[in-house]
Amino acid sequence: MATYTPPLRDMQFVLHEVLNVTDELKLLPRHADVDADTINAVLEEGGKFASQVLFPINISGDTEGCTLDKTTHEVKAPTGFKEAYAQYVEGGWPALSCDPEYGGQGLPLVINQCMYEMMNSGNQAWTMYPGLSHGAYEALHAHGTPEQKATFLPKLTSGQWTGTMCLTEPHCGTDLGMLRSKAEPQADGSYKITGQKIFISAGEHDLAENIVHLVLARLPDAPVGSKGISLFLVPKFLVNADGSLGARNPVFCTGLEHKMGIHGNATAQINLDGAIGTLVGQPNKGLAAMFVMMNAARLGVGNQSLGLTEVAYQNAVAYAKDRIQMRALSGPKNPELPADKIIHHPDVRKMLLTARAYAEGGRAFAIWTALQIDKELHSDDEDERKESADLVALLTPIIKAFITDNAWIATSHCMQVFGGHGYVKEWGMEQYVRDARINMIYEGTNTIQSLDLLGRKVLGDNGKKLKAFGKLVQTFVEDEGTNEAMQEFINPLADVGDKLTKLTTELGMKAFGNADEVGAAAVDYLRVAGHLVFAYFWARMAKVALEKQNAGDPFYTAKLATARFYFAKLLPETAGLIRTARTGLAPLMEMDEALF
Amino acid sequence: MATYTPPLRDMQFVLHEVLNVTDELKLLPRHADVDADTINAVLEEGGKFASQVLFPINISGDTEGCTLDKTTHEVKAPTGFKEAYAQYVEGGWPALSCDPEYGGQGLPLVINQCMYEMMNSGNQAWTMYPGLSHGAYEALHAHGTPEQKATFLPKLTSGQWTGTMCLTEPHCGTDLGMLRSKAEPQADGSYKITGQKIFISAGEHDLAENIVHLVLARLPDAPVGSKGISLFLVPKFLVNADGSLGARNPVFCTGLEHKMGIHGNATAQINLDGAIGTLVGQPNKGLAAMFVMMNAARLGVGNQSLGLTEVAYQNAVAYAKDRIQMRALSGPKNPELPADKIIHHPDVRKMLLTARAYAEGGRAFAIWTALQIDKELHSDDEDERKESADLVALLTPIIKAFITDNAWIATSHCMQVFGGHGYVKEWGMEQYVRDARINMIYEGTNTIQSLDLLGRKVLGDNGKKLKAFGKLVQTFVEDEGTNEAMQEFINPLADVGDKLTKLTTELGMKAFGNADEVGAAAVDYLRVAGHLVFAYFWARMAKVALEKQNAGDPFYTAKLATARFYFAKLLPETAGLIRTARTGLAPLMEMDEALF
Incomplete structure (x- = not known):
């Protein structure tokens, strides 16, 4: 009954x-040859995999x-x-954006972005297995020794092996500085690792023959704290010298969490009992190395929620066009039926359009950000690499928190369209x-994202990164200043x-007086910033749609209507958020801890 | 690990x-003798039942x-x-607010309100069994024949039998006018009922020997439609003439729904295959009779979410006082520990205080509304009965939708405080x-509540009922106009x-032009109205707390701090809601159905 059609047309539009x-890709040496036909062909095949292989095992997996x-x-x-993963490997999908040096196809991340969106729509729990692997690939690619890279990157690229990130311990998640797992150096240069890890996504499974x-x-x-990790x-x-598998390392799954959602993904408790490991990167610099993986993972989490928003929207639309219930207040809209289709009821449309505007706005934002990463990695202009890196740094917490908060709203609305069903x-x-609920928690809670945005990314460099994004907005506003239709x-x-x-x-001034003012305003601030970003991309999409609306393709009519909906019904949320952000810290700290 | 303490002090405050x-009760002949000691004693015992009997089987029941x-x-x-229900019956709890004529204790509904809030905190899924029974009791009490009352009310009052409401069918929930179940008159004056019902809460179970x-x-x-039900x-x-149980009626549970939550309550598919029934009320006036039950049920649903908000808050506070993670941005708050308790982080407090302000505001609102029902039922002044009835009619959709939407926000926040845990x-x-999610759907979705509020209760009588509530607000504002501390x-x-x-x-004018404008604005409107109501009760509570804040009881300090939090951080949401309500219908209807 559930349905999913890859949104290829909308991806191509963006x-x-x-x-x-x-x-843009033509300017990057590595991707100069990537043409539109290649991109479209890859995404069409990818869409088939997501909708025909992953989607059918989503509900059963739950x-x-x-x-x-x-x-x-x-x-x-x-x-x-397991069978779906075998198909994934056979299709060469894990290698899509990986380095050709290790067997990758070297395609740009914009393609990977779209591929992962569709896989997440098809099946978030399944997609976490290759998602974590790709994160491990990136961390090793950035920080691994030549030997580690030679041994492990080809296997992660092919998908023959998968990867995980083992950070959290029972007493620390956000505050990794408190972690206790120990590594003892061995005579041969390896280490014996002992400790207990929890919440390890894709931590143990039968999809691949080895897990990194x-x-x-x-x-x-x-050193104590985060500088000693x-x-x-x-x-x-x-792994033996010839690359074959050797002895079982004592890194064992001792339990699986019973969770609210993502049941198809194994959230493992992992016990390391003198497991043999090798150092990645410099001693005591582990957090920095892991952050390569975490930043990618944060973008990935936003993408999970983007996928869920799209698929929830599609199903709610199908139901709203089929289910009949009550007459419109303004008179029958389907007089031939015993009641009107519920898509004629204004609030049902409001719920549907909320999901649609968040999905399409999020898609444009996320693809644009992926393109910035392609520039950051492959531009031959150092300034451009730096500019792109700054924009990605600024926008990563917004992708993670804003898109996942939006998906919580959107999936709940889409469910509400079904009533009791x-x-x-x-x-x-x-x-x-x-499933959407976990995305607001893991890879840094959305509160942590907001502190990262306001405290580190915005105030931490005196607003420089924010100004860079603001300049894009300003330029666009000025360019369209005389375009009446765009007003x-x-x-x-x-x-x-x-x-x-x-x-x-204002917040910068306040924070100067008391750093906790950042924590009081950050969550509201991030949502306002998220709306600025969405308003920017919706305005850019509206511009294209306005130019083409008479071309006879109703796609542009729908795009314009959704843009107008966004500005009328979603953006005004900022009015309340700005007010609450401005009321500051005092109303939060007045009450003594004992009185809670 | 989970914890629940009945909020007796806050109930007594309200x-x-x-x-x-x-x-107020002294003025009502039936309740003139109810004193504070009685109320407090009943609630203390009720709290024990909720926390010691129901709460321990909540997670296991799920x-x-x-x-x-x-x-x-x-x-x-x-x-x-089953054992908890036996204790409930033995304790005489089902009879609390029932009519003494049928064995009830005849206590006012304000007590029942508090009792049910605590039971819902303890275990919403369990509480739905007696909750539905009480609704059936009320419908029969209002519309039953003398024979039906004599046979069934004493058993519902004692709790020996339970009740249900069988409305929904697979093709109709909101739109009961489409229902198809048939009743064929029999020679003896009874009817044979045939049809299929779904989503019947407490529809079949082993708690009681008979189900009504x-x-x-x-x-x-x-007649077709809602006038033929x-x-x-x-x-x-x-039931035999002597009151003993006779033959099994062919009203069978044929399936149970697998649901997101309230797993402990049986959501039954019920097949009626010529089941013998008797008519309640007038032929073709069934919806009106059922609305007696539905209005009570809507208040009951708001109360479910109030209970969930309170218990989620309590648990999140306990965790936030125990869990240590990161240092406060303004410097260590627990230097003796390796990290600060997370209750020192401003956004954690914001999440906790959101839940607290919604719980305490909702409690005052719900108890006050229950008092209005006591007046509606038992005042000897006809005008007062009418005034109270009007206020209850106005506020019922707000209790149902606003409190359940708030609980969705609050329980999600409280969960977020725990991070991955x-x-x-x-x-x-x-x-x-x-569990909180169903409360936004059943007994009329929250969209239906908003249409009931704006379309029927407000615009339907030219704002008369709204003005009656507005007058309470205005009087209070004027009375406090010279009280500087209250400004x-x-x-x-x-x-x-x-x-x-x-x-x-403005909306009334617009609706005059196009009735669908009501549907476009109603959900936003209800939330603004809900905030007006909450602001009123928070101001009233603040007034008492201000008067007593120097009495040495920190309860009043906490109450004032929570009031200030509400006005600073929650009420400003109305700024955005008013804007979106005013943007009206056009942005929702621009897109053709086919383009969704």
């Missing part, structure tokens, strides 16, 4: 009509969940997951809500930009 | 210090769920539910979120009142 990615054999410590993923754990631990006599590579099976499992709508989009965009600038200055 | 309920034996059609509730189903069905040749009483077991089942936090509460209260009045006028 890629080719709004962002002109092939023109119902069945993962199972742990406590004697062998082996985990079985839900029925069909990236583990944070402390060396003997390491090192990163280690700990494979499930040791949304609350029962058979339609899959409540699963989207449950309905440009004016509110300029307005929210001005207000964010003023708010930033 | 009952005795803010509302002076015993003074995990275990209900099971249906498909051959016998019998349902087993989770372990402990109230079933909506159509008589032969009934009649209400029937269909017991699971027929909130997402796993062991702490019970994610269960509160899942911080009175000014924003008066402001939101003015804005709601203007918005109402």
